[in-house]
Amino acid sequence: MAEKVGVGLVGFGVVGTGMVSCLLKNSEQIDARSGIPVVMKTIADLDITTPRSVDTTGIRLTQNIDDILNDPEIDVVVELVGGTDFAYNLIVKILEAGKDVVTANKALLAYRGQELFELAEEKGRLLLFEAAVGGGIPIIQALRNGICSTEVESIYGILNGTANYILTRMEEA
Known part of the structure; x- marks a missing residue:
């Protein structure tokens, strides 16, 4: 090491x-x-x-x-x-x-x-x-290391902080 x-x-x-x-x-x-x-x-x-x-x-x-x-x-x-x-x-x-x-x-x-x-x-x-990814949300490491027993085939979502902010504002309007 x-x-x-x-x-x-x-x-x-x-x-x-x-x-x-x-x-x-x-x-x-x-x-x-x-x-x-x-x-x-x-x-x-x-x-x-x-x-x-x-x-x-x-x-x-x-x-x-x-x-x-x-x-x-x-x-x-x-x-x-x-x-x-x-x-x-x-x-x-x-x-x-x-x-x-x-x-x-x-x-x-x-x-x-x-x-x-x-x-x-x-x-x-x-x-x-x-x-x-996702405004720095540690999602990639969690998927790589934290979900070892399950194979992830796809992910759907708004994982971009800017897009999430805009969509939230649109929903509130």
Whole structure:
């Protein structure tokens, strides 16, 4: 078992800042549950000078994505840049660098997800996306791990937070 899990982040906007804040705030609980320390190592963003609402002391800030791709201490990269083309090329590079990926990019998964899942499988890496489903509701992990005795053939529902909000408002009108 690894001594720790090193995390890199690409995209340090509102969502990225929130992710880092959550990881740092809950690090002891995360470490206790996982049995291994999860360490925020490096953050890459075009703008690393704007003050954020999170303390980045001890975390490397860079504008160069290669600093994450080439760091052997980074095991998992969180992609929070948004869009499709840049994010697609970025995730391809991350997987080819032998790192696992976590993304919240619904548009990318809808547009080119199959290609990325095939590449991840080919490289023996994980492409995780639970944050892109149902406003972060942990449904995928529950289906994978929690319902072991039953084969799920299909799921029907509105699992998108935005669509759910709109439909609720329409129903109330």
